[in-house]
Amino acid sequence: MPYEAIALLMFASMMLMLFTGQRVFGAIGFVAVMAAFFLWGDRGGYDLGFSAAMKVMKWYPLLTLPMFIFMGYVLSESRIADDLYKMFHVWMGGLRGGLAVGTIGLMVLISAMNGLSVAGMAIGATIALPELLKRGYDKRMVTGVIQAGSSLGILVPPSVVLVLYAMIARQPVGQLWLAGVLPGLMMAAMFIVYIVIRCRINPALGPTLPPEERALPMGEKLRLLSAGLLPLGIFFVMMVPFVNGWTSLVESSAIGALAAVVAAVLKGRMTRAVFETSVRKTLGITCMFMWIILAALAFGAVFDGLGAVRAIDDLFTERLGLSPWMILILMQLSFIVMGTFLDDTAMLVIVAPLYVPLVDALGFDLIWYGVLYTITTQIAYMTPPFGYNLFLMRAMAPPEISLRDIYNSILPFVLVMVAALVIVMALPEIALWLPAQVYGF
Numbered sequence: 558m559p560y561e562a563i564a565l566l567m568f569a570s571m572m573l574m575l576f577t578g579q580r581v582f583g584a585i586g587f588v589a590v591m592a593a594f595f596l597w598g599d600r601g602g603y604d605l606g607f608s609a610a611m612k613v614m615k616w617y618p619l620l621t622l623p624m625f626i627f628m629g630y631v632l633s634e635s636r637i638a639d640d641l642y643k644m645f646h647v648w649m650g651g652l653r654g655g656l657a658v659g660t661i662g663l664m665v666l667i668s669a670m671n672g673l674s675v676a677g678m679a680i681g682a683t684i685a686l687p688e689l690l691k692r693g694y695d696k697r698m699v700t701g702v703i704q705a706g707s708s709l710g711i712l713v714p715p716s717v718v719l720v721l722y723a724m725i726a727r728q729p730v731g732q733l734w735l736a737g738v739l740p741g742l743m744m745a746a747m748f749i750v751y752i753v754i755r756c757r758i759n760p761a762l763g764p765t766l767p768p769e770e771r772a773l774p775m776g777e778k779l780r781l782l783s784a785g786l787l788p789l790g791i792f793f794v795m796m797v798p799f800v801n802g803w804t805s806l807v808e809s810s811a812i813g814a815l816a817a818v819v820a821a822v823l824k825g826r827m828t829r830a831v832f833e834t835s836v837r838k839t840l841g842i843t844c845m846f847m848w849i850i851l852a853a854l855a856f857g858a859v860f861d862g863l864g865a866v867r868a869i870d871d872l873f874t875e876r877l878g879l880s881p882w883m884i885l886i887l888m889q890l891s892f893i894v895m896g897t898f899l900d901d902t903a904m905l906v907i908v909a910p911l912y913v914p915l916v917d918a919l920g921f922d923l924i925w926y927g928v929l930y931t932i933t934t935q936i937a938y939m940t941p942p943f944g945y946n947l948f949l950m951r952a953m954a955p956p957e958i959s960l961r962d963i964y965n966s967i968l969p970f971v972l973v974m975v976a977a978l979v980i981v982m983a984l985p986e987i988a989l990w991l992p993a994q995v996y997g998f
Contacts, residue, residue, distance in 0.1 A: 567592050567859065582845075586852035592859050609854040613847060616724060617807060623843040624810030625715045628795075630835040631817040632788055633667075635826035641666055641788065642684050644781045646766070647773055654756030654763030656692060657702045660685045661748050664706030666788050668713035668741070678707035682953035695762040696958050698755070701966035704950050705748055705974070708935035712928070713741040714796070715813070718905070721846060722927045725853055725909045730806055731799060732992040733927050739987050740928050744977045751973055791816045800995055853909060881919040885929075888912055889978070892933040893940055904934060925981075928988040932978045939967045939974075 567588055574584035593604075613619065645659025652658060664681060681703035689699040711718040714734035723730040756763035773781075795813035798804040804812065821827040879887075888908075895904045916926045939947065950963050981987050 563592070563596070567856075571856075582848035582852040585856050586848075589852065589855035589859050593855075596859070609851050609858065612854055613851045616850075619724065619847070619850070620807045621715075621720060621730070621810040622717060622846055623839055624807070624814045625717060625720075626842050627835055627839040628791075628810075628814045628817040630838050631814070631821055631827075631831070632791070634831045634834050635821040635824065637788060637820065637824070637826075640781070642688070644786075646688070647778055647781055650766030651768075652753075653760050653765055654752045655765065656685075656689055657694065657699060657752045657756070657763050658749050660689070660699075660702050661706045661745055661752070664703075664709050665713060665741075665745050668710040668716075678703065678950065678953065681707055682950065686954065690955070690957075692766065693764050697962050697966040698752075698762050699966075700950060700954060700958055700963050701968075701970050702748070702752065704939055704947070704963075704967055705970035706745075708938055708974075709741055709745060711934060712737045712744070712931045714738060715810070716931065717846070718931060718934070719927060721850065722905060722909075722930060724850060725857070725905065726913045726923050726927065728923050728927065729996075732924050732996060735800075735992040735995055736924050736928050736988040737931065738991055740932065740977065740981050743980070743987065744932070744974065747973050747977055748970065751969065755969075787820055791820060853905075857909065881921070884919060885916070885921065885982075888916075889929065889933045892930065893937045895937065904937070905930065922985065922989065924992060925985045925988050928981060929978065932974065932981060936971060936974045936978065939971055 571584055571588045574588065579587075589609075641663050642659070645662055646656065649655035649659040649662075660681060663685060667681075686699060686703055689702075690696060710716070714737055716734065716737055719733045719737060720730055722728070723733050752763070791813060794816050795809050798812065799806060799809035818827065821831065891908070892904060895908075913923065913926075917923055947960075947963055947967065951958075951960050954963070
């Protein structure tokens with residue numbers, strides 16, 4: 558059997574297993590090991606899985622994952638996110654759509670605390686959504702705001718997904734994080750501009766808060782401001798030593814986790830229940846990521862051995878005559894299709910063995926492509942009819958918000974994100990300028 562046919566059979570088998578509801582790491586790892594077994598015998602099948610496991614265990618940057626996840630859960634479980642929303646409530650309530658704008662700001666800071674979009678969605682749906690509905694905000698707009706804002710978690714550092722991409726693509730995590738800063742802030746700014754303009758055109762969508770709710774003494778306002786900016790302070794305490802080269806990435810992640818614990822203790826919120834819940838959730842998420850990385854490495858090793866990447870490169874460029882940009886656009890469209898039934902890590906693991914070497918062969922920058930991947934994943938998460946975030950929002954939203962409302966709410970924000978993707982594709986410097994300034998490449 559030709560190697561190209563074997564690679565196609567592997568990919569088809571993996572997709573079939575995923576459609577049957579198997580766990581992502583189980584489906585990918587099983588296909589990889591079985592393919593190695595049939596291709597290279599007992600020894601090959603055993604060595605492939607074992608070497609992938611050892612590579613994961615020896616991957617020193619992997620220690621950053623539990624640190625960042627623990628930091629996020631400590632800040633979340635200790636209700637520091639509540640302080641953030643109170644700050645936005647008081648300081649931005651006088652603006653039309655101000656609470657919706659504050660929710661985007663909340664999501665940006667939550668992203669800097671956690672790095673996972675699911676955490677932002679959970680906090681937004683439980684803290685912001687009830688308040689926005691109670692204040693008379695349009696239900697369709699606010700559900701779109703929360704979904705769009707939560708998607709920033711996989712782009713704004715410390716993005717856990719970018720850490721995973723860095724490990725699979727063998728790119729520096731620090732450069733990827735810095736590459737995600739400006740596109741993430743640009744997208745948040747585009748969301749805010751859209752909200753402000755829409756609420757100015759139709760004030761009923763986002764009314765201002767009554768003056769009595771905002772008429773607090775300046776001392777109380779400043780106290781809320783300092784409490785709300787605490788997570789941002791933790792972020793700078795963690796990132797400044799790393800960017801200046803004083804600490805390694807792993808050491809910075811440990812500083813961030815320690816700073817979060819100290820902040821929770823100083824605020825009197827580090828209880829046994831908070832600590833135990835944070836540790837349990839951190840363990841669960843970290844183990845999931847480790848299994849996925851292990852499966853991805855095993856699958857990628859077989860694909861490299863078969864020469865599948867070279868075959869696909871030849872198919873697109875020589876036989877079909879497609880330009881590098883046309884191939885890149887097709888890749889992004891495939892992410893949107895896969896995002897209707899897979900999450901971000903699953904998509905990355907499935908296509909990384911094919912796309913990352915192909916992108917490199919086509920002459921594109923892999924740091925820039927990592928940013929494109931995360932933005933496209935954000936769009937895929939919220940694209941009807943089966944976007945991952947749509948059903949997550951439906952599970953968390955109150956009964957008066959229907960699935961139809963959720964579908965209608967997200968379409969304007971998807972268009973804004975598509976515009977952001979086009980801008981970053983047309984102007985790679987938006988993603989590459991900050992890493993170039995810091996690392997000098």
